[in-house]
Every structure is written in C-alpha cells, then in structure tokens.
Amino acid sequence: MKIQVQCSRGGEPRTFLLGARWLHVTSVLDRVADNSVRRFRLLVADGREFVLRHDPRSDDWQLAAVRGARSQF
Numbered sequence: 001m002k003i004q005v006q007c008s009r010g011g012e013p014r015t016f017l018l019g020a021r022w023l024h025v026t027s028v029l030d031r032v033a034d035n036s037v038r039r040f041r042l043l044v045a046d047g048r049e050f051v052l053r054h055d056p057r058s059d060d061w062q063l064a065a066v067r068g069a070r071s072q073f
C-alpha cells in the first residue's frame with residue numbers, strides 16, 4: 001500500500017498518513033538498507049509497530065507490515 005511520509009532532515013520517517021489519520025512515530029526500532037530499498041520498523045503512540053519500505057530512486061513509500069493491537073478511533 002502506497003503511503004505519504006514526512007521525514008526528519010536525516011531522512012527517517014516522523015509521521016505518515018494512514019487512511020485519513022497522520023500517525024506520529026515515537027521510535028525508530030530498526031533500519032535496514034540494501035542496494036535498492038530502505039526499511040524502517042517504527043513504533044507509534046498507540047503501541048502498534050509498522051514496517052515502512054522506501055525506494056530512494058522513486059521516493060515511493062509503502063506500508064509493508066503492521067503489528068500490535070489496534071487503538072479505538
């Protein structure tokens with residue numbers, strides 16, 4: 001799923017748009033980079049973990065995985 005991401009000056013995700021909600025990253029738990037993509041495992045305020053995938057060549061961001069309990073809206 002393609003998503004919008006706002007990054008820090010260092011290029012790490014700080015907020016991302018999921019549906020109609022912007023989620024704020026409270027912690028970057030892990031970073032992995034290979035020749036073609038970067039992956040970030042993130043924690044948001046409600047305790048869920050997200051894995052975002054970034055293709056630096058196209059600057060496309062994708063939601064790769066979600067883990068944890070879903071908060072009530």
